[in-house]
Amino acid sequence: MENTEVAAATAKNNLEPRTLTFRNKIGYAIGDVGNNFLFDMGQLYLLNYFTDQVGLPSAAASMVFLIAKIWDAFADISVGTWIDNRRNIGKRGKFRPFILWAAIPLALLLIANFSTPNFSVTGKLIWAYIAYMLFGTCYSISNVPFGSMIPTMTRNSQERSELASYRAAGSNFGLMMATIAFMPIVTSFSTKGMGYTVAVLIFAVCGVACQWISYANIKEVYKAPAPKKFSKTELKKSYKALLKNKPLVALSIVNVFTFSAFNLKLAVQVYYCEYILKNTTAESWLGFFSIGMVFVSVAITPWLTKHFDKKVVYMMGCAIWAAADIAGFFMANSTFMLVFLTSIAYLGDGFTSSLNWALISDCVEYGEWQSGIRSEGLVYSAFTYFRKLSQAIAGFIPGIVLAMVGYVPNQTQTASALLGIRGLMFIYSAVMAVATIGVMFWLYPLTEKRYKNIVSDLTARRQKKAAQQLQPEYARISD
Template sequence: MDSTETQAATQKNDIAPRTVTLRNKIGYAMGDVGNNFLFDMGQLYLLNYFTDQVGLPSAAAGTVFLVAKIWDAFADMSVGTWIDNRTNISKRGKFRPFLLWAGIPLGLLLIANFTTPNFSVTGKLIWAYLAYMLFGTCYSISNVPFGSMIPTMTRNSQERSELASWRQAGSNLGLMLATIGFMPIVNLLPNEQTGYTVAVVVFAALGVICQWISYANIKENYSAPAKQKVNKKDLKAAFKSLLKNKPLITLSIVNLFTFSAFNLKLAVQVYYCKYILKDTAAISWLGFFSIGMVFVSVFLTPILTKRIDKKYVYMLGCAIWAIADILGFFMADNTFLFVFFTSIAYLGDGFTSALNWALVSDCVEYGEWQTGIRSEGMTYSFFLYFRKLSQAIAGFVPGVVLAWVGYVPGQTQTAGALLGIRGLMFLYSAVLSIATIILMYWAYSLTEKRYGAIVKDLLNRRGDEKVNSVQMTN
């Protein structure tokens, strides 16, 4: 590290060296391209597939998401505990191998979700539950290690923000391509149900390939000593340490708000385009422009976080999101206005999404500093637990609300049903964005200044040789 870089790091209250190359950043982004090819099929299209193609009742289809995602949440915690306490760690690293081995099973299980056999309604529901729960478990085995990697790739706070932004760029690219490309593939086939299956096969294959590319191009630069023995007392202490981590708990709760709002919008936008705009082509336009705006926020996030605390950039994103959705509720009556206001809302959401992974990595260091227990996997899986709960809410609420307002698949909808779809698309996310601003302001205390002091204290405790050498050059 030269003197200019050292001075910049010091000014940022960041004394850890930069260890991540451009190739590593691109590789990490590709991992989330693959994750989203695999994961977003369920968030974008599975509810509509259940109601309009398979013929499941709306409330019953929504309950599949509720039960499966609550199951996933506990699976995440179990996976995180297992990862933290692995003792047989190969040269590939602690987290990377999961990207390699989980890809194919994950792709096959995704396809199973969109190939419902011609059973009775009860049989179709059983298939939906089993297929989606197994998919979620396999996704945890792949995604928990992937998200836990940032603390092992770098200890530099700014570099973590950059990695989080690259990851979000990959996520947004995957979501954009899934939104733009899915329905055109469906429309090429003679019927929609077959089209859904073929489109999912295409994206499942691409998702596995992207995960393998990521595996080949990322690197774990730091590693904790392998644990020699695991006992219930250690596990209990680790769980208690998570409950003492106030920044982690705050971040997890606001993610329950923002991620449920984001995923609910993804599920409802298909219904909005079909029944309010009567323009299914709007889904592809929305994918291009709205997710394109998220790329703008991903580009802006590292620039803003160099000048403004990550906490306040996060709150700024929620403010943009809330304003755009409130205006959209009243004004989005045609494709142009719908795409415009939703794109601005996604711009705001992009700030929160890009920063989540950097903030949760900071919470790892805070937890170790506070309790002496370092647990990347358990911290990440605790955080992911709330994201899975948010996905459960995002799948369950639309199904229940659609049933409540009298939604009938494939038919002209009543005024009440159309109002319900509009409210789900805009008001739900606006209210939760405002709640996030309030909670982050009052409860999230891990500012950049405080984080810098915590990292310095931790590195002094560890006697980190690399960082000591950097300090001596200052």
């Protein structure tokens, strides 16, 4: 009787128990440090490697990103479906084994992307397509389970926000180290080609180590039984449920905006520092201060979400981001101004990146409440499907724009080319940040109050279902 009363009080007040230790949070953060050591090399430097080292035309190089990322998007959906329908779940859990076993293949494929053989242009393009598509598929196998784990680690809303902040901190630390350390390693060698190979090798090894440390320090608290084998009809219902999940649809749309803007800026800043500022060391300063500012937003996001809806904090971050980038287009003519204004922009972006993983976990609960179907892997992979599309956009647009404005590698650029680089760096992201505010305001339906009501209702449903399942057993005992 006492346990029933406690459960009822918990449901009434939405006080889901706190299940995470500090070790779990740090372990999850380190996992995303490893993810970024392995993943960010492609987003930051691969386009520049293709155009300035391998000698691929910028438009052709951009097509590699477009095709490979569209492929990755479908790979995410396939991996999510596979994970949700796994039946032979061992003692390591439903998600953790993927983090362990995918690490080394992922590292080897990363090295292959920055080790293009001296083929013809056609041969180099074929190598680029195959290597990057295989890398993306392997990354899906590693990253979809990693992101899908949050609902199994905790059901406490505030704790999910905290865990998302830790993950964002790990992600941005990995990104900061990649931005600060990678190019100095590259330029320390007599040829940039050799420098790229050594730098990628170092980050690949560190990435594997971080993923294995993460595997050892995170756990799945809520272990669901292996699901029954779904029929095609049931799978169709699951996919239809995704389309009815309004928060998921809205969050996916805004991530196309924000994530494409973020990744495009990362790809273009190499060109901005070299050709507009004529100071390649500016990129290290940019990485240290601007990515460092994300840690500030990550640190204060849990406090903000205690006082405001996550939706409001998300829009506030985009407003800061847009204002700083508009100013940057006109004023970032020195290393100091670029670093200062980009730091403010990344402060705003930090709110969105911190909250994405908490919001997607909320979408899992909403989906179960709305349709009766709970599918962490499918929801997360649908979300990452749109993030991969945003990465395709971020890789495709710079190459096309650079070709249109007459960019020539390793040469003094024309005024048209310089204006194109400046616009890519600031205007695109400012427009996307404003568009995000509009979508979140009009289309994202979950407020904190509504989310708590949904969780409370789900808890009551589960208790009712459990009671109904026990009734036949009680009847048998009575007989």
